[in-house]
Amino acid sequence: xxxxxxxxxxxxxxxxxxxxxxxxxxxxxxxxxxxxxxxxxxxxxxxxxxxxxxxxxxxxxxxxxxxxxxxxxxxxxxxxxxxxxxxxxxxxxxxxxxxxxxxxxxxxxxxxxxxxxxxxxxxxxxxxxxxxxxxxxxxxxxxxxxxxxxxxxxxxxxxxxxxxxxxxxxxxxxxxxxxxxxxxxxxxxxxxxxxxxxxxxxxxxxxxxxxxxxxxxxxxxxxxxxxxxxxxxxxxxxxxxxxxxxxxxxxxxxxxxxxxxxxxxxxxxxxxxxxxxxxxxxxxxxxxxxxxxxxxxxxxxxxxxxxxxxxxxxxxxxxxxxxxxxxxxxxxxxxxxxxxxxxxxxxxxxxxxxxxxxxxxxxxxxxxxxxxxxxxxxxxxxxxxxxxxxxxxxxxxxxxxxxxxxxxxxxxxxxxxxxxxxxxxxxxxxxxxxxxxxxxxxxxxxxxxxxxxxxxxxxxxxxxxxxxx
Amino acid sequence: xxxxxxxxxxxxxxxxxxxxxxxxxxxxxxxxxxxxxxxxxxxxxxxxxxxxxxxxxxxxxxxxxxxxxxxxxxxxxxxxxxxxxxxxxxxxxxxxxxxxxxxxxxxxxxxxxxxxxxxxxxxxxxxxxxxxxxxxxxxxxxxxxxxxxxxxxxxxxxxxxxxxxxxxxxxxxxxxxxxxxxxxxxxxxxxxxxxxxxxxxxxxxxxxxxxxxxxxxxxxxxxxxxxxxxxxxxxxxxxxxxxx
Ligand SMILES: Cc1cc2nc3c(=O)[nH]c(=O)nc-3n(C[C@H](O)[C@H](O)[C@H](O)COP(=O)(O)OP(=O)(O)OC[C@H]3O[C@@H](n4cnc5c(N)ncnc54)[C@H](O)[C@@H]3O)c2cc1C
Ligand SMILES: NC(=O)c1ccc[n+]([C@@H]2O[C@H](COP(=O)([O-])OP(=O)(O)OC[C@H]3O[C@@H](n4cnc5c(N)ncnc54)[C@H](OP(=O)(O)O)[C@@H]3O)[C@@H](O)[C@H]2O)c1
Numbered sequence: 001x002x003x004x005x006x007x008x009x010x011x012x013x014x015x016x017x018x019x020x021x022x023x024x025x026x027x028x029x030x031x032x033x034x035x036x037x038x039x040x041x042x043x044x045x046x047x048x049x050x051x052x053x054x055x056x057x058x059x060x061x062x063x064x065x066x067x068x069x070x071x072x073x074x075x076x077x078x079x080x081x082x083x084x085x086x087x088x089x090x091x092x093x094x095x096x097x098x099x100x101x102x103x104x105x106x107x108x109x110x111x112x113x114x115x116x117x118x119x120x121x122x123x124x125x126x127x128x129x130x131x132x133x134x135x136x137x138x139x140x141x142x143x144x145x146x147x148x149x150x151x152x153x154x155x156x157x158x159x160x161x162x163x164x165x166x167x168x169x170x171x172x173x174x175x176x177x178x179x180x181x182x183x184x185x186x187x188x189x190x191x192x193x194x195x196x197x198x199x200x201x202x203x204x205x206x207x208x209x210x211x212x213x214x215x216x217x218x219x220x221x222x223x224x225x226x227x228x229x230x231x232x233x234x235x236x237x238x239x240x241x242x243x244x245x246x247x248x249x250x251x252x253x254x255x256x257x258x259x260x261x262x263x264x265x266x267x268x269x270x271x272x273x274x275x276x277x278x279x280x281x282x283x284x285x286x287x288x289x290x291x292x293x294x295x296x297x298x299x300x301x302x303x304x305x306x307x308x309x310x311x312x313x314x315x316x317x318x319x320x321x322x323x324x325x326x327x328x329x330x331x332x333x334x335x336x337x338x339x340x341x342x343x344x345x346x347x348x349x350x351x352x353x354x355x356x357x358x359x360x361x362x363x364x365x366x367x368x369x370x371x372x373x374x375x376x377x378x379x380x381x382x383x384x385x386x387x388x389x390x391x392x393x394x395x396x397x398x399x400x401x402x403x404x405x406x407x408x409x410x411x412x413x414x415x416x417x418x419x420x421x422x423x424x425x426x427x428x429x430x431x432x433x434x435x436x437x438x439x440x441x442x443x444x445x446x447x448x449x450x451x452x453x454x455x456x457x458x459x460x461x462x463x464x465x466x467x468x469x
Numbered sequence: 470x471x472x473x474x475x476x477x478x479x480x481x482x483x484x485x486x487x488x489x490x491x492x493x494x495x496x497x498x499x500x501x502x503x504x505x506x507x508x509x510x511x512x513x514x515x516x517x518x519x520x521x522x523x524x525x526x527x528x529x530x531x532x533x534x535x536x537x538x539x540x541x542x543x544x545x546x547x548x549x550x551x552x553x554x555x556x557x558x559x560x561x562x563x564x565x566x567x568x569x570x571x572x573x574x575x576x577x578x579x580x581x582x583x584x585x586x587x588x589x590x591x592x593x594x595x596x597x598x599x600x601x602x603x604x605x606x607x608x609x610x611x612x613x614x615x616x617x618x619x620x621x622x623x624x625x626x627x628x629x630x631x632x633x634x635x636x637x638x639x640x641x642x643x644x645x646x647x648x649x650x651x652x653x654x655x656x657x658x659x660x661x662x663x664x665x666x667x668x669x670x671x672x673x674x675x676x677x678x679x680x681x682x683x684x685x686x687x688x689x690x691x692x693x694x695x696x697x698x699x700x701x702x703x704x705x706x707x708x709x710x711x712x713x
Contacts, residue, residue, distance in 0.1 A: 057505065
């Protein structure tokens with residue numbers, strides 16, 4: 001569900017374009033060489049070695065690799081959970097083949113490096129969609145399982161892991177385990193949301209869902225307070241499969257929570273009228289943008305413009321699924337807008353049965369900090385429980401925001417937020433994290449000790465060393 | 470659309486095959502490793518291929534070439550397009566020190582192409598339609614000290630396809646010479662990657678587009694046309710001193 005809004009809103013009216021399934025397949029993969037960094041580009045990290053996998057029948061002997069190892073997908077995790085500084089990364093992106101698909105059951109089996117984008121390319125035209133999708137389609141199946149990712153349909157569909165029926169795990173001692181909810185069930189539970197630490201997922205099988213067509217019947221509703229947001233979402237969660245909101249966090253002190261909800265359902269329409277179709281991929285951000293361009297003033301202006309663009313209280317339209325789910329994907333390498341120093345993303349979920357008091361305190365803290373956040377995404381998570389031992393999603397309200405990395409002031413703000421989240425009974429999302437303390441992680445995820453029994457002895461990550469030290 | 474893929478376990482060729490599969494093509498896959506060929510066949514099936522048949526054969530074996538063509542033609546009921554993609558990068562140092570090794574590399578990358586292209590040329594000349602996509606390399610544009618054995622073989626095939634194109638153009642058959650630059654595939658697994666490396670997806674899709682459009686010579690990514698234009702024009706007295 002993430003990081004929509006800014007680009008989304010800018011493009012708001014020019015957006016209903018491009019037939020989703022006519023996107024050239026070549027655009028799916030950046031033509032550029034791999035960079036083994038995380039999406040936030042902080043912390044900087046250096047793998048000692050990268051082992052690239054290409055064939056399931058030709059796998060390396062993991063035990064013979066010196067030091068620790070970690071699988072690495074497309075590096076769309078923001079922090080250091082996909083990094084293994086001074087260790088070995090196993091690049092799984094060469095394992096990018098489908099294995100089988102059963103149109104009777106909707107079960108798709110594929111290698112773990114298959115990108116969500118690949119699946120959309122081949123399956124949307126045939127009337128199938130991902131059971132759950134994050135806010136970017138440039139992630140691997142392996143990564144989607146290892147972070148047990150969530151999307152705009154969490155209130156109904158739960159996390160990605162809930163739709164996984166089986167996978168095969170390669171352990172460093174050479175053992176290969178088929179894991180399903182009934183076969184090796186503990187390893188199944190530990191690997192979903194297991195941050196790549198329990199072994200290498202070779203292939204996975206999961207259930208796709210049927211769709212009537214490639215378009216989304218979309219509705220945007222403006223709100224002027226946190227209370228109004230919750231009113232709208234309560235009603236929307238019943239009527240819409242997909243819900244998320246954009247919140248103007250910078251001006252929270254002044255306006256007490258203005259923003260708009262983005263709601264959607266799959267639509268039966270098969271094609272859009274010709275005049276609405278425009279080419280849509282913007283060129284990649286070629287260089288690091290100097291970081292002085294990202295000061296609170298420019299960001300505040302950015303938010304102001306975007307909010308005011310959404311003039312009517314309610315907008316309804318039919319738009320291509322791509323623009324609805326993945327507005328940021330149109331701007332390749334947008335993370336470079338934050339410059340060389342990179343940025344932090346902060347995502348948490350907290351309960352909201354306290355009259356939104358904790359939520360408002362947190363928003364006040366952010367708004368007052370001057371560490372303005374470019375992109376703020378807001379959503380309620382439903383009751384559906386997550387299958388993974390360490391899964392992040394749980395009932396509550398979740399907020400995801402970006403902070404340009406400015407050093408200690410940014411880090412200190414995050415530490416203050418950690419405390420507030422912890423005190424309100426919430427948790428922070430490891431897939432987005434680059435800095436939480438070991439004490440906080442262990443308080444958020446007390447089950448980490450149980451989980452660590454399933455960690456492969458040769459597997460480790462920069463994140464794991466940090467939060468278990 | 471009936472397509473024969475020679476060297477179907479190649480990462481680049483597989484992406485081209487997948488683009489054909491997405492359009493519902495029928496495919497005949499030829500490679501020497503059965504497990505890899507099966508994995509690719511499964512992928513292409515899910516991607517939408519109407520029909521898939523495989524043949525396990527080492528393309529170094531020139532004696533098998535005629536049967537391959539006959540089998541593929543029979544299995545699919547006539548061919549509309551062929552991709553030639555197999556190849557080995559070889560070890561330049563080994564090729565320099567051992568005649569056998571140099572000739573073996575030249576056999577795989579040039580002689581076997583000439584054999585296959587001769588048969589294909591006649592096949593398509595008779596059918597008066599179709600497209601032959603031949604993957605050579607930017608390495609064939611100029612002999613470089615660091616890999617001239619591979620380069621010479623690719624260069625030979627580039628020249629050969631140029632002539633074949635001129636011959637077959639008269640009967641409406643396209644021959645596309647494809648010159649990839651650095652591509653991130655198993656062939657270059659051992660090499661340090663730089664920003665010039667392209668993904669097999671982008672190159673494979675570009676090949677598909679070039680074949681569908683009946684293009685002539687394609688550098689992919691396209692900036693290689695510029696780079697090779699410069700490299701070809703460096704005077705020999707300077708070029709021989711460069712460590713390229
Ligand atoms: C713009 C944007 C929007 C996003 N929106 C959302 C969102 O809405 N919801 C959400 O939940 N997340 C979201 N994310 C985060 C992203 O979905 C996850 O971080 C995802 O796991 C990234 O997948 P990846 O292929 O890039 O894997 P990487 O980031 O490279 O790796 C992620 C983890 O998976 C492990 N891993 C990868 N492959 C394997 C394998 N084969 N076997 C075992 N472990 C493996 C790695 O070790 C690592 O721990 C977003 C990210 C971006 C950049
Ligand atoms: N990668 C690059 O940077 C690059 C650049 C320019 C041109 N090219 C050319 O592109 C083509 C495809 O290469 P690639 O990059 O896709 O690498 P690749 O994935 O390694 O593909 C090469 C394939 O050729 C097969 N092959 C080799 N000899 C064979 C034989 N005698 N019989 C049957 N199959 C044989 C190999 O099969 P096995 O798996 O069984 O060994 C392998 O699958 C090659 O012609 C290459 O020279 C590549």
